[in-house]
Amino acid sequence: LMLCYFSSCSSWLPQRVPLQGSHWQSSLLQLRTSLPVRAQPKKKKKVDVRKEQAQKDRMKKKLKKLEKAPPELIPIEDFIAPLKYSESNRVRSLPALSPEESERRVLLLKKWCLFKQKQDEAEKKAIKALVESQQEALKELRLECEELYEAAIRRDEGLFPFERDGPSYTPPLPGYDPPEGKCVDITKVYTQ
Amino acid sequence: DALLGCHRSYRSRPTHGIGKFKYLLPKEAPKTRKGKVQMKEIDTGTEYQYGDVNIQMTSYDLCLVEHFAQYVHRLCNRLSIRVNESYAMPTKTNEVLFMEERGSKMQLDAVLTTHQRVVQIRSLSSTFAPILLEVIQSSQPEGVHLLMKQHTEADFKSRLKSRPELEELLAEMS
Numbered sequence A: 001l002m003l004c005y006f007s008s009c010s011s012w013l014p015q016r017v018p019l020q021g022s023h024w025q026s027s028l029l030q031l032r033t034s035l036p037v038r039a040q041p042k043k044k045k046k047v048d049v050r051k052e053q054a055q056k057d058r059m060k061k062k063l064k065k066l067e068k069a070p071p072e073l074i075p076i077e078d079f080i081a082p083l084k085y086s087e088s089n090r091v092r093s094l095p096a097l098s099p100e101e102s103e104r105r106v107l108l109l110k111k112w113c114l115f116k117q118k119q120d121e122a123e124k125k126a127i128k129a130l131v132e133s134q135q136e137a138l139k140e141l142r143l144e145c146e147e148l149y150e151a152a153i154r155r156d157e158g159l160f161p162f163e164r165d166g167p168s169y170t171p172p173l174p175g176y177d178p179p180e181g182k183c184v185d186i187t188k189v190y191t192q
Numbered sequence B: 001d002a003l004l005g006c007h008r009s010y011r012s013r014p015t016h017g018i019g020k021f022k023y024l025l026p027k028e029a030p031k032t033r034k035g036k037v038q039m040k041e042i043d044t045g046t047e048y049q050y051g052d053v054n055i056q057m058t059s060y061d062l063c064l065v066e067h068f069a070q071y072v073h074r075l076c077n078r079l080s081i082r083v084n085e086s087y088a089m090p091t092k093t094n095e096v097l098f099m100e101e102r103g104s105k106m107q108l109d110a111v112l113t114t115h116q117r118v119v120q121i122r123s124l125s126s127t128f129a130p131i132l133l134e135v136i137q138s139s140q141p142e143g144v145h146l147l148m149k150q151h152t153e154a155d156f157k158s159r160l161k162s163r164p165e166l167e168e169l170l171a172e173m174s
Helices: A002-011 A039-068 A099-144 A146-153 B062-078 B129-138 B153-157 B164-173
Strands: A162-164 A181-185 B053-059 B082-099 B106-122 B145-150
Touching: A039 B164, A099 A146, A099 B129, A181 B106, B053 B062, B062 B082, B062 B106, B062 B129, B129 B145
Parallel strands: none
Antiparallel strands: A162 B145, A181 B082, B053 B106, B053 B145, B082 B106
């Protein structure tokens, strides 16, 4: 009885829509379109959102921790004496000076002090003279024209930035052909 | 001694709080712990005064640049120009390689260290600025490169260590 029922069912299949493959596929053309599956994708979304939230929180925590630490200055190598100069026990033994030599040195020191004093005084005098002449000129300008005086008092925007190379012992050689080469920067990069 | 030692204050009596005076003094700024590196406010200056000005001296010779920086500092003190800070910038090391005359190999010539010292001054009057410039230029030693410019936040940031992790996180967040 059951067998004949099943056979009748199979013959009753509608010939209009021949089913290909699995019984979930309803259209002939696209393979991907199928009846909406309810269970799986929603679970994926929830887990993703939670994971993303957790990641964001972790990152925020890390950022807070890093931001809490104050920024540090780069250590300056000039002020750190290399170890090899402090470890060794070598002491320099200076020869004894004769009285004439020490006398000569003291007199030389005195001459140098005097020379430096004269230099310093000359500089102070020069500065004073400059300031005085400037003030006098400004006074005269004020008497002449008030507008120009105001314009002169204002600060000069074109003054800064000011750059100047130090003087050199000798002028540059004419027609000097420098060898080819390059400069490589090997400064140590400090990171916090 | 016992009379001086006791400081019982009866809250109902009119003598409560007698002897307190700290509330009358002006509030002190919060003490920075161990000299925390915090950027001081940059002064832009008025029309008749320059704000924060950096005098940067660069050279290969360490002693020369240090002595020149000391001289400039003392000069500013003598001329009663306010000096905010006098610090050193980190040293830069350069390797100079040159090509041999016959051959294609680069040969190491020297390792040069560039040192920089900065003297930061404030409220320099506009009439005195050229005089100061003239004096510093006249005593500039050989090989020392002088640069005078306004102080900016970028200048301050260049003294601090770089934080790649923080920057990476900030880039990821935004």
